[in-house]
Amino acid sequence: xxxxxxxxxxxxxxxxxxxxxxxxxxxxxxxxxxxxxxxxxxxxxxxxxxxxxxxxxxxxxxxxxxxxxxxxxxxxxxxxxxxxxxxxxxxxxxxxxxxxxxxxxxxxxxxxxxxxxxxxxxxxxxxxxxxxxxxxxxxxxxxxxxxxxxxxxxxxxxxxxxxxxxxxxxxxxxxxxxxxxxxxxxxxxxxxxxxxxxxxxxxxxxxxxxxxxxxxxxxxxxxxxxxxxxxxxxxxxxxxxxxxxxxxxxxxxxxxxxxxxxxxxxxxxxxxxxxxxxxxxxxxxxxxxxxxxxxxxxxxxxxxxxxxxxxxxxxxxxxxxxxxxxxxxxxxxxxxxxxxxxxxxxxxxxxxxxxxxxxxxxxxxxxxxxxxxxxxxxxxxxxxxxxxxxxxxxxxxxxxxxxxxxxxxxxxxxxxxxxxxxxxxxxxxxxxxxxxxxxxxxxxxxxxxxxxx
Numbered sequence: 001x002x003x004x005x006x007x008x009x010x011x012x013x014x015x016x017x018x019x020x021x022x023x024x025x026x027x028x029x030x031x032x033x034x035x036x037x038x039x040x041x042x043x044x045x046x047x048x049x050x051x052x053x054x055x056x057x058x059x060x061x062x063x064x065x066x067x068x069x070x071x072x073x074x075x076x077x078x079x080x081x082x083x084x085x086x087x088x089x090x091x092x093x094x095x096x097x098x099x100x101x102x103x104x105x106x107x108x109x110x111x112x113x114x115x116x117x118x119x120x121x122x123x124x125x126x127x128x129x130x131x132x133x134x135x136x137x138x139x140x141x142x143x144x145x146x147x148x149x150x151x152x153x154x155x156x157x158x159x160x161x162x163x164x165x166x167x168x169x170x171x172x173x174x175x176x177x178x179x180x181x182x183x184x185x186x187x188x189x190x191x192x193x194x195x196x197x198x199x200x201x202x203x204x205x206x207x208x209x210x211x212x213x214x215x216x217x218x219x220x221x222x223x224x225x226x227x228x229x230x231x232x233x234x235x236x237x238x239x240x241x242x243x244x245x246x247x248x249x250x251x252x253x254x255x256x257x258x259x260x261x262x263x264x265x266x267x268x269x270x271x272x273x274x275x276x277x278x279x280x281x282x283x284x285x286x287x288x289x290x291x292x293x294x295x296x297x298x299x300x301x302x303x304x305x306x307x308x309x310x311x312x313x314x315x316x317x318x319x320x321x322x323x324x325x326x327x328x329x330x331x332x333x334x335x336x337x338x339x340x341x342x343x344x345x346x347x348x349x350x351x352x353x354x355x356x357x358x359x360x361x362x363x364x365x366x367x368x369x370x371x372x373x374x375x376x377x378x379x380x381x382x383x384x385x386x387x388x389x390x391x392x393x394x395x396x397x398x399x400x401x402x403x404x405x406x407x408x409x410x411x412x413x414x415x416x417x418x419x420x421x422x423x424x425x426x427x428x429x430x431x432x433x434x435x436x437x438x439x440x441x442x443x444x445x446x447x448x449x450x451x452x453x
Contacts, residue, residue: 031126032059032088032113039094043107043134044218046097049075051090053113059088060123061114066099068107068134073099075109088113095219096136107132138222139167141214144193145446148228153202153235153320155421155428157443158226159183159450160194162214169214171198171226174205177213178424181377186301187453195447197378199423202320202336206230233429235320238337242327242413247271250411254278257363272327278366278411279325279333286365291425293372294380296359302376304444304453306436307353308399310342310417317341319420319429338427339382339420346415347388347405352397353381353419353433361389367418368410371403381430384418385410 037050043066053062063077076092090111096102109132114125145159160180162169170180176199183193200208210228215221251274255263263277264270321337352373359380360372367384371391374380387407391397406417421430432438447453 031055031124032062032115034062034111034113034126034128036109036111036128036130039109039130039132041133042216042218043095043102043132044216044220045095045136045138046093047095047219049090049092049094049109051076051111053088053090053111055086055113055115057086057115059085059113059115062088062090062111063113064090064092064109064111066094066102066107066109068102068105071101073101075099096134102134102136104134104136107134133218135216135218135220138220139163139169139214139216141167141169141212141222141224143212143224143226144450146227148226149231149442150198150200150228151231151429151432152200152204152206152233153429154233154432155197155199155423156228157195157197157446158212159188159446160196160212160214161190161192162194163192164216165191167214167216169194169212170196172209172211172213172223173198173200174208176201176426179378181299183450183452185299185377186447188447188450190451193450195377197423199426199428200230201426202235202338202429206232233320235322236318237322237324238317240323240325242275242325244268244271246413247275251275251278254282254365254368254410258282258365272332276333279335282365283335286367289364290372290382290422293359293374294378294422294425297374297378297380297424298357298376300376302356302374303354303399305354305399306439307381307421307430307433308351309353309430309434310344310348310350310419312348313342313344313417315340316343316416319427319431339384339418340430341416341418343414343416344406347407348417350383350386350403350406350417352399352401352403354399356381356397358391358393358395358397358403361391361393364410366411368412369404369407370410372422373397373403378424380422380425382418382420382422385412385416387415 032053032055035052053059064075066073075094076090109130112127114123141162144161150156171178178198180194180196210226211223213223251271252265263274323335325333356373356375359374364370369386371383386404389404391403408415420427421433
C-alpha cells in the first residue's frame with residue numbers, strides 16, 4: 001500500500017511539474033503576426049483601418065486603439081466566433097469623423113491580437129504599434145489661369161495654386177483625375193503653383209463636371225469648380241470591310257507576338273474569332289499598357305513649340321472615327337479609332353513630333369511595332385504599325401529625329417503611321433497639338449502670364 005501511495009504521489013508530482021513546464025513554455029510562444037495595412041503615416045477627417053492578424057492556430061481576439069494626449073479611442077475589435085479563423089481581417093473607420101476628440105498632432109495606433117495555446121488553457125498575445133500624424137486642416141486650391149476652352153475629344157491646360165507644398169493637386173473631369181505637376185516643370189518659381197493638362201474624352205458628356213482638387217496624405221480633400229467652355233465636335237462614322245486575306249495576314253502575326261493570346265489560326269472560323277478577340281480584348285489590354293506608361297512621364301516640360309505632323313503625309317483616318325467592321329457584308333464588330341492614320345510612301349521615315357524621351361519601343365499587340373515618346377508633364381505621343389524601330393527606351397530624341405519607318409505591322413490594312421497624343425494615358429485629338437496658334441494661346445500664354453518661361 002505504501003509503495004502504491006508513493007508511486008501515485010510521484011505521478012502527481014511529475015504531472016504538476018510537467019503541467020507547469022508546459023504552461024510556462026506555452027506562455028513563451030509568439031502571438032499572432034500583425035500587419036497594419038492602413039493608415040500609413042497620416043490620419044485626417046476620414047480614413048480606414050485595415051489590419052491582418054494571422055496564426056497557425058485560430059486567432060481569438062484582435063483590437064485596435066488610437067492613443068493621443070493621454071486618451072485612448074477604440075477603433076475596431078474582433079472577438080472569437082463560432083468558426084475558428086487562422087486569419088482575421090480587421091477594419092474600421094479612423095479619423096476625426098469617427099473619433100471626434102482627435103486633434104492635430106502625433107498619435108499612436110496600437111493593435112493587439114491573441115490566440116489560444118496549451119490545449120486552449122492559456123492565451124498568448126502580440127502587439128504592433130505605428131506612430132501617426134493627425135492632420136485635420138484641409139488643403140487649399142484655386143484656379144490661377146483663365147480662359148479654359150475645350151473641345152470634345154480635345155485637351156486644355158490649367159495653372160493651379162495649391163497649398164501646403166506636399167499636397168496632390170489636379171483636375172477631375174467626371175471620374176477621371178489628371179495630375180498637376182509642380183510649376184517648376186514649366187519655369188514657374190512660386191512654390192504653390194501647379195500645372196496640368198486635362199482632357200474631355202471623346203465619349204464623355206459635354207457638360208461633365210470639371211473641378212480642381214487638392215488632396216493631402218491624410219486623405220483630406222478640397223475642390224473648386226473649374227470655369228470652362230466646352231465645344232461639341234462631330235466624329236465620322238466609317239465602314240471597314242475585312243476579308244479572308246486580311247485575316248490570314250494579320251491574325252497569325254499578332255498571335256505569334258502575343259504568347260498569352262489563345263487563338264486558333266488553323267481554320268477560317270478560328271481566324272475570324274481571333275480577329276474579334278484581338279480587336280476587342282487585346283485592344284483594351286494594349287490600352288491598359290499605354291495608360292500604365294503615363295507614370296513614367298518626366299516632371300518637366302520637354303518641348304517649347306507645336307508638335308509636327310508626319311512630313312508629306314495624307315490623312316487616311318481621323319481621331320475618334322466610329323468604325324463598324326464587316327466580313328462578307330455582315331457586321332461583326334464596332335470600335336473607336338483613337339488616333340490619326342497618316343500615309344506617305346512605303347516605309348517612309350517616322351520622325352518624333354516633338355522633343356522627348358523614349359518610354360516604349362517594342363511590339364504592342366494591335367499597334368505592331370510601336371514607339372511612345374514622353375514629352376513631360378503627362379504628355380506622350382504614340383507611333384504605331386512601323387516596319388522598323390530605330391530608337392531604344394531611355395533615349396532622348398529631338399523634334400524631327402527619326403524613330404523608324406512606316407509599315408503594316410499589327411492590325412493594319414496597309415503601310416501607314418497611326419499617330420496619337422496621350423494625356424496621362426488618355427488619347428486626345430492630335431490636330432490641336434499640330435497647331436502653333438493653339439499651343440501659343442492655350443498653353444504658352446498661360447505659362448507666361450503666371451511668370452514662367
